[in-house]
Amino acid sequence: MRAMTDKQRLFYQANGYLIIPDALSPDELEAAREAAARAESTWRADPSRPGSRRENLQQVQAPIEYDDLFLNLMEHPKVFPLVRQALGPDISMIDNDLFISPPHTRSHSPWHPDVGMNGVYHPRSTIMVKAFFLLSDVPEDGGPTLFLPGSHRFDSDVALPQVENPNDMPGHVRMAFPAGTAYFFNGRCFHAATDNDSDVERRALIYNYGHFWMKPWSGYEPSQRLRDAATTPVRRQLLGIGDAYGTALSDNE
Numbered sequence: 337m338r339a340m341t342d343k344q345r346l347f348y349q350a351n352g353y354l355i356i357p358d359a360l361s362p363d364e365l366e367a368a369r370e371a372a373a374r375a376e377s378t379w380r381a382d383p384s385r386p387g388s389r390r391e392n393l394q395q396v397q398a399p400i401e402y403d404d405l406f407l408n409l410m411e412h413p414k415v416f417p418l419v420r421q422a423l424g425p426d427i428s429m430i431d432n433d434l435f436i437s438p439p440h441t442r443s444h445s446p447w448h449p450d451v452g453m454n455g456v457y458h459p460r461s462t463i464m465v466k467a468f469f470l471l472s473d474v475p476e477d478g479g480p481t482l483f484l485p486g487s488h489r490f491d492s493d494v495a496l497p498q499v500e501n502p503n504d505m506p507g508h509v510r511m512a513f514p515a516g517t518a519y520f521f522n523g524r525c526f527h528a529a530t531d532n533d534s535d536v537e538r539r540a541l542i543y544n545y546g547h548f549w550m551k552p553w554s555g556y557e558p559s560q561r562l563r564d565a566a567t568t569p570v571r572r573q574l575l576g577i578g579d580a581y582g583t584a585l586s587d588n589e
């Protein structure tokens with residue numbers, strides 16, 4: 337399965353992340369924004385709905401449960417085939433979120449990799465790939481994600497400089513891009529959230545993918561309603577339907 341161009345593949349291999357400009361068309365972006373606003377108001381109206389309600393992060397957990405548009409974005413044709421190539425044919429969904437970073441709030445996450453499972457020696461394996469879709473324009477000071485390029489290849493005992501402010505990490509790159517941009521990264525790549533010093537919310541959809549044999553993060557197990565409605569091989573596999581071991585998409589699926 338080859339979806340990345342050679343340029344994309346080599347960039348991703350070297351850096352551990354990839355940017356897809358204009359991943360969403362203007363119409364798709366508008367529809368995603370409207371669906372996100374609806375999901376957010378449903379979530380806000382019912383404090384028992386899962387997700388973080390911190391000052392610096394409003395997290396609508398599992399938006400795929402709110403609107404089929406978010407389910408379809410999980411397989412978006414400009415992003416999903418690339419992520420699938422990066423992760424492998426046994427790809428599955430392990431979490432999904434709508435992140436809202438309010439203006440003039442501090443970073444919600446210091447430098448970290450997502451991957452570091454006990455009992456698995458995986459220095460060269462791709463265990464997770466996380467994709468972001470920006471639903472708002474993200475200016476330089478608007479809370480962009482930072483990456484440390486190439487850090488997916490660091491030894492697990494690497495000593496990174498201890499920085500108070502994520503912006504002080506030497507060598508980082510900033511995901512400050514217009515709405516409609518997508519980016520994804522190898523879960524071993526070090527990343528951080530930054531302060532949103534701008535006057536606008538940062539709004540982003542996040543899809544995290546792992547191997548089929550991995551469990552979703554707690555609270556992200558797809559509902560029976562979504563599982564019952566899943567008919568295509570890709571949708572079924574992404575929602576965790578199949579044998580724990582040996583489930584994988586073939587090239588024509």
Ligand SMILES: O=C(O)CCC(=O)C(=O)O
Binds near residue numbers: 480527
């Ligand atoms: O919100 C961000 O930009 C970073 C999020 C993050 O650290 C994560 O998803 O692991």
